[in-house]
């Protein structure tokens with residue numbers, strides 16, 4: 001199988017990530033079949049695709065004509081047989097549950113052509129957890145996107161049984177759809193960027209949970225030295241404190257590190273108050289217009305500013 005043989009992409013799960021990945025494939029000229037178990041999810045996806053097209057147009061990545069052409073390349077269905085029978089490449093974005101993912105892949109293994117490559121967009125699992133259950137472990141790997149509106153970085157993470165030519169094809173496919181592949185030589189929880197950012201979050205949470213410095217000063221230190229537009233707490237607000245708390249709590253229970261448990265408890269206070277960050281208007285900061293976004297946030301403590 002060559003890169004040119006990949007013409008139809010099947011997206012499993014039409015939620016936040018399925019929409020983004022499907023749209024990026026369609027923008028790149030591929031035919032996309034979007035599958036979901038719920039018709040109302042597909043309706044929502046249709047509305048969200050319009051918003052996604054607007055975001056791409058605003059960023060100068062599409063014209064109204066190219067956006068309409070991309071949308072026309074996307075078909076949506078709740079019929080698994082219809083969805084899978086012509087697929088050359090599968091990208092799975094169903095909820096983060098290894099049992100569910102394994103079940104969905106096994107279902108589509110029976111429907112999709114034998115040559116089709118299977119990929120998972122999982123955030124926190126590793127592919128060997130359910131590779132055998134996909135029915136085609138040698139043609140399966142993780143292919144993980146971030147937010148396609150703001151970054152083109154993708155992770156490619158094979159498991160020990162992934163065929164080398166399949167890894168090479170996924171890498172070529174990533175470039176074909178305008179992405180920048182980060183190649184993992186071995187399985188690693190959190191891939192590359194997420195693994196690094198979680199360490200930053202852990203350090204920031206530890207500083208705040210132990211009352212070493214204020215949330216604002218922790219962000220100010222990071223922003224001032226790194227010349228960055230946001231600090232770790234600003235970033236956690238934008239991701240959603242509930243999401244970051246879930247990962248923090250999960251790992252605190254696995255590694256049984258008391259400090260990580262304390263960090264999870266610190267995050268949980270915000271979750272229980274419903275202060276989840278930007279999406280709820282309040283988190284570590286108030287939105288819109290969080291104080292860290294003010295032009296003088298870092299310099300505001302200077303003597304004469």
Ligand SMILES: NC(=O)c1ccc[n+]([C@@H]2O[C@H](COP(=O)([O-])OP(=O)(O)OC[C@H]3O[C@@H](n4cnc5c(N)ncnc54)[C@H](O)[C@@H]3O)[C@@H](O)[C@H]2O)c1
Nearest residue numbers: 013014015016017018036037041093094095096121122123
């Ligand atoms: N949201 C993010 O920022 C992000 C980023 C990278 C990776 N991920 C990963 O992507 C995956 C999906 O996340 P999301 O945020 O898009 O989730 P989501 O909840 O927005 O969407 C999941 C979709 O899967 C559908 N679904 C459920 N069961 C299904 C089945 N059996 N067959 C087909 N579709 C089914 C749901 O109806 C829903 O539309 C997860 O593994 C997540 O870890 C998420």
